[in-house]
Amino acid sequence: MRLTHVATALAVILCAPTLVSATETAAPAQANATTPAVVNAPKTGSPNAGDLLFEQPQMKNAPPGSTITYDYLRRSGIAKGPFGAPLQDTITIKVEKGKQPDARDMDVTMFSGLNRRPAGPFEDMTGNPIVPLFLENHIMALSKVLEANPRYLKLAIRKGLREKATVTPIKVSFGDKDVDAWRIEMRPFEGDAQSQRMRGLDTLTYTFVTSPSVPGEIVSMEAASKNGEGGELLEEKLGYEQKAG
Template sequence: MRLIPVAAVLALGLSVPTLVSATETPAPTQANATAAPSAADLLFEQPQMKNAAPGSIITYDYLRRSGIEKGPFGAPLQDTVTIKVEPGKQPDGRNMDVAMFSGLNRRPAGPFEDMVGNPIVPLFLENHVMALSKVLEANPRYLKLAIRKGMREKATVTPVKIPFDGKQVDAYRIEMQPFLGDPMGERMRGLENLTYTFVTSPSVPGEIVSMEAVSKTKDGGELLEEKLGYDQKAG
């Protein structure tokens, strides 16, 4: 992995107005289908936990690394996130205890009571935005709003097939670059090309198959790679 001089990539000082495993996620293949739902619907509105059995544990593999010299994102981090699922009050609701990373990497998360959505989506995005805002010295609210707007206006949703449990199942791939064309994008010093990719499938417990945020330089240098993927072996 090539090191990228921090002075050439991140001249820190962005000031803005208030504004499967992670390493080996199988590549989805495109499938023929009718009109797809919206990105926001797939990620935030679906009762994703309805197919997560009470008493089960959902495990995600997580990876974050950066080739930027002097490591503003910190040392590479490879860990897991586990969700212990218990019944909620409503039929599709679940009570969940989340262990986000381990040991000194542990982050506070939950508990979540009687939720129908998968908390891994907001947890991943919150963790990502906080790290990004620290590196860029940007207001996290501005970054959150840009990502939210990108989901509404810039996301493409594609029906695909993915391997799961020994067979090919229906899924959706969501892709977007929310900071391209943003008024503050040029002040992100290369990270304005961050590409977010999400894969969801109703066949997978919790429906979230993978999430990632990736940025590279024009010559292929790695600015940021952050991935989270459903661990089938642990399921």
């Protein structure tokens, strides 16, 4: 298998060039992002958010035989716990050589024990599967809570990456130094026609941090929302675990 169905389908839906309206019915030891450094964006402008997340050969700097580990956390303060009990776990990616120089074969373990989710394997893939896996898991949980069509949510996020994302150059701590990185932030459901049905989650803010200096390039991903009083509606995030090596 060249690419699993989940990665292919989600990447196509999020990054396809054709414009489709979103209103169409259908941890410690992480490489944590610092406050944006005083750095000028490249003269050619900041890169495209979708390109950074889906089009880069992110695995080229992940050596065959290595393992990439991400710490994961999901929790919510919504009454009656529609997102379930807080979940703190890990996602690991075992990396092996692919057929192409920048490609890798990958075996993913997504969570442990009863929390385990099917994922992969991924063969001869240049991109990091953690991106579509995180988003697919997030969208499926969100669609159940909101009783919404997953495709509607995917389209909103796709449109958000194209039209609402800000891409900022920052620095992140990696190893014993600070390295260049990009911070992507967007609020795809802000102003959505169906916002009144989203139980306050139309304020969801998505933040991604990528760096070519970090194996797999994905430093962190987060989807977070608070209510008007500052209460936590949802916090879902993962971060690259440096100590796991």
